[in-house]
Amino acid sequence: MLKPNMHYTELKDSYLFNTIYRKTAEYQKAHPEAKIYRMGVGDVSRPLCQTVIQALHQAVEDQASMRNFHGYMPESGAPELRRAVSEYYKRFGVHLGADEVFVSSGACDDLGDILELFDQDNTVLVIEPAYPEYVDTNILAGRKVLHLETGADNGFLPLPPADRKADIIYLCSPNNPTGAAYDREQLKAWVDYANGQGAVILFDAAYEVFIEDPAIPHSIFEIEGAKTCAIEICSLSKTAGFTGTRLGYTVVPRLLERMGVNFNTMWARNRETRTNGVSYILQKGAAAVFTPEGLEQIQRNIAVYKENARVLMAAFDRVGIWYCGGKNSPYIWLKCPEGMGGWEFFDYLLNEIQVVGIPGEGFGECGKGYFRFSAFGDPDDTKEAADRLCKLLR
Numbered sequence: 001m002l003k004p005n006m007h008y009t010e011l012k013d014s015y016l017f018n019t020i021y022r023k024t025a026e027y028q029k030a031h032p033e034a035k036i037y038r039m040g041v042g043d044v045s046r047p048l049c050q051t052v053i054q055a056l057h058q059a060v061e062d063q064a065s066m067r068n069f070h071g072y073m074p075e076s077g078a079p080e081l082r083r084a085v086s087e088y089y090k091r092f093g094v095h096l097g098a099d100e101v102f103v104s105s106g107a108c109d110d111l112g113d114i115l116e117l118f119d120q121d122n123t124v125l126v127i128e129p130a131y132p133e134y135v136d137t138n139i140l141a142g143r144k145v146l147h148l149e150t151g152a153d154n155g156f157l158p159l160p161p162a163d164r165k166a167d168i169i170y171l172c173s174p175n176n177p178t179g180a181a182y183d184r185e186q187l188k189a190w191v192d193y194a195n196g197q198g199a200v201i202l203f204d205a206a207y208e209v210f211i212e213d214p215a216i217p218h219s220i221f222e223i224e225g226a227k228t229c230a231i232e233i234c235s236l237s238k239t240a241g242f243t244g245t246r247l248g249y250t251v252v253p254r255l256l257e258r259m260g261v262n263f264n265t266m267w268a269r270n271r272e273t274r275t276n277g278v279s280y281i282l283q284k285g286a287a288a289v290f291t292p293e294g295l296e297q298i299q300r301n302i303a304v305y306k307e308n309a310r311v312l313m314a315a316f317d318r319v320g321i322w323y324c325g326g327k328n329s330p331y332i333w334l335k336c337p338e339g340m341g342g343w344e345f346f347d348y349l350l351n352e353i354q355v356v357g358i359p360g361e362g363f364g365e366c367g368k369g370y371f372r373f374s375a376f377g378d379p380d381d382t383k384e385a386a387d388r389l390c391k392l393l394r
């Protein structure tokens with residue numbers, strides 16, 4: 001008899017987002033005149049930059065012409081785009097071959113697919129609070145997940161645990177949800193730990209473009225030894241507003257091998273089997289991001305989000321609330337005031353000032369008592385929300 005993948009029954013349901021949606025909708029129904037300030041969602045609000053739009057239009061025209069039409073694209077990405085990404089890494093002092101860069105439809109897709117390179121018996125280490133995808137994809141694959149809990153005492157940036165071993169280690173820096181970011185020395189400790197036990201780090205760099213502090217690496221490959229123990233997954237979603245356009249890239253170094261098996265070769269083979277590539281049009285749009293004009297123009301949107309983060313941070317500074325993130329990240333992770341739980345704080349903010357954020361428990365047990373705000377909203381709304389927060393929490 002057919003057996004379904006019973007690991008689906010082990011997943012937590014989308015209780016958090018459903019509940020946020022339901023509570024907000026109920027409030028709106030009861031107060032139809034009220035404007036709700038949605039400071040929770042991690043989706044961008046600003047349009048794609050002009051250079052990207054032009055490239056997308058041009059690519060659509062190409063598809064209408066006998067001469068320039070493109071059919072299937074190479075599974076691992078157009079050579080020009082792979083080269084453009086490898087050129088981009090030179091900014092961080094990282095030298096990659098274009099064949100070490102793989103184009104994807106977004107980080108989320110590759111966070112799932114990449115696990116096909118690992119045996120089911122491998123043990124996984126996830127630092128919590130965490131982006132839920134890391135845990136869910138491994139539960140579905142039937143892997144054992146160890147949770148490394150963190151807190152304000154280590155700034156939500158734990159170092160490798162001397163008492164625990166793992167085969168696959170997730171690091172996300174700058175972090176979603178905490179906004180905390182590892183410096184070079186801390187990342188070096190993780191790289192040494194991984195190399196020391198033959199583990200592989202899956203480094204999620206989805207928010208690298210928000211880094212402004214020179215002590216914070218943009219890529220794990222800035223750290224000596226990382227090419228023998230890490231895979232980096234990145235995305236244009238937050239970098240260039242591609243959440244609805246969809247394009248990402250994954251770096252698998254040629255030096256990464258275990259038991260005589262090369263991960264770069266395996267991933268290239270995986271791509272041949274699992275995808276027919278990302279559309280020509282989107283790859284053209286993505287390549288435009290990496291041109292000098294594109295890189296300059298995306299910074300204008302990033303500057304808007306960074307200003308939003310500063311406005312929110314200033315509000316929390318004024319009322320004396322502990323938080324981390326915000327500086328090298330679009331997320332601000334704060335301690336709920338007066339010992340409130342995440343949901344209590346959620347209800348309080350919604351009912352009193354119509355501001356919506358995300359209770360920390362949505363990102364794991366140790367997120368309890370914390371709350372996430374996002375800086376991806378509209379600037380005027382963010383200012384109004386910050387004013388309301390100041391007045392309420394003073």
Ligand code: PLP
Pocket residue numbers: 042105106107108109131172175176204206234235236237243247248
């Ligand atoms: N990784 C992290 C940490 C994220 O926060 C997100 C999206 O919010 C993703 C990956 C997924 O990005 P993409 O839109 O490229 O699938």
